[in-house]
Amino acid sequence: MPVSGATIFINGTTKYCISNDSGKFKIENVKDERFEIVCTLKGYTTLNYLYKKAPKNYAVRFEINPIQNIVGIVIGNGREYLEKTFLNSLLGIVEARNCEVANMNALTFLKPKSVNEIHVSLTEPLIIFNEHLGYMIHVAFNDISITNIQDQQNEMFTWFKPLTSKSSDKIDKWQKAREEVYENSLLRFMRAVYADNLMQRGFQTRFITRIYSNDSAYNHTGVLMKKTNTMLSDAGIIFPDTNRRYIDLLDKKPIPTSNYRIDEEGNEISIQLNNQILQVIRLENANEYSDYKMLPVKEKFNAFYLSTIDNQKIFIEPSGAFYNASDLLVSRLWSHRSLGSKLPVDWIPGVF
Template identity: 25%
Template sequence: MKTILSFILILLTSSVSAQSYFYIKGKVVDDSTRLPLEGASVLCQNTTKGTITNKEGEFRMELPAGGHNLVITYTGYETESVRISSSQDNSNELNIILKKKEKKLEEVVIQASTEVKDGWTKYGKQLSDYFIGSTPFAKQCSIENPDVLKFYFSRKRNVLKVKAEEPVVVMNYALGYRISYQLDSFIYDYNTKFSAYAGVAFYTELDSTAEQKTVWLKNREKAYQGSRLHFMRCYYDSTLADNGFVIEHIFNDTITAKPRIRSLENPYDSAVYVLVDSVDKEINLFGKYRIVYTLQPMEKEYLIANKYPLSAKEQLSTLELLNGFVITENGFFYEQHEVINSGYWAWKNLADQLPYDYWPED
């Protein structure tokens, strides 16, 4: 897969709000012929921003300032993705070169696994609980096209795997979004109770009455407060304490070998918090950290499911950092696969997640 990472980024400020934006433009062509691909989808991952290419294979988009993954798809071609950021600047357009998919037998990725023909009937609830979630908002969500899902189960390893032949459509009536999710993989290990999924989400706002819109805005605000997106933006802005966040380092005592917790007194120490360029921030933390959000309690359903006292006053999540990571101003961070959630954040799956272009109203 080839991608020429050169692009035009034009910064501007919206006249409607103080939110800043930047433009990108580019061209999508065939790998072998170099002919333009008309109608290719150009989506900004985990946002409501997307477009398609014109007859010349060209596209132009306005994006909120910060970092994004641009995902380019075209029927019969391999998907391509490009990381972009408003901190970058160049005078050339973004050139995307797509390769045709090779005709081959289905990959033997799921060895010793058997496809379950009536998988949705048997395992649909399991998938929904760990992909969409089991929160109050999740009860207002539904998968509209379960027929695109393929379920595989390994009896030897007691592991469920799910793949999708085309994007999974999730209607989120709690937050007011139609989510098109390109599900690359979902796994659930019945032995360890571990679950994980990977893919690309694209959000579309649902039509609504003014009354319904008010409800959705309130629910979005609730989903945002204390979320990982909220945390990342506050870390970027150096406003963690002001917004109720506390970072605590979890480490093993060298004498007792038992886990201990110590508050990270200054998360903005120069050894930890580094300016990568004029905009992006690098966070040099490694290991396990407990993230405490003091302004809202955890939801009752989570406390009951985990046998925690209903009197618990704070939200508790854990970040396991395999490496340092970089945060951009909209809360986008990378490398995302090196940041592992557990605790309250891990309970908040697709039903409670917001696009990167969501910002609370003032």
């Protein structure tokens, strides 16, 4: 039976449409060859489909199913505490202050009896107004698990709708905020990797190699650091491994993108970190600092870290969208949880 009124969108962008009375929909001007299309409707499960190599004309059919009845429970300090904690985790603690959720009652909290985690479900897409960046964000997911009220897993889908205003001052404020966020964003980094102009855009990257205690080099750290021109790193705080002993060694010199950027067939670009952690630092003049010890303390502190699960490849589109996002581990402001500081991947600097 055709379903009207469903929202269909390209994940992470501003592109969307609403299904008509016949259940049909059309989205035009999708430039990336690899993209994810998502279907949401209140009371139904969220569905998604990833096009890995979309033809010029393509079609997708969604068969959506009603959400089963979910009974939420109040846990610990109560629902209000869980709502605040979840939004801080989703949006970022600072960013959450500039955001307002229009339908908080769409959230359902569940806690399994056997594991120390809380499951969050939605009865309808979450509508968030980000007043700082000037977007309404449509957030959809079927189930998210939060372990120790911090880590989020499973798929989440977003669609951005720019807010409007008759005030030119407010529009200028939104544009300025977007430009500032973009400068240090994962989106800008991914676009720079795709274009292979990382240094020109002010980024430096270094590998962090993790040496485990069962490796013979573990007991000869000093010799290894001299041989590889590395230094001890505190990346274990960022991506800890509580099951084994290890040390992390950071490259003193920045590395070229050729160490992890791969030109795939058909003009596709991917990154593969070879079981290492990638440290990313954003600098105004990246060429001025050829050694990590030369970097200002502020830049060292604000470094970002990327790692992948099981050394999986991450494919990058010209827009800066990347797949498979669930295999990429990201720290600090680039975290998947900092939705309040994210821009749609079809955002263009200088264009409002």
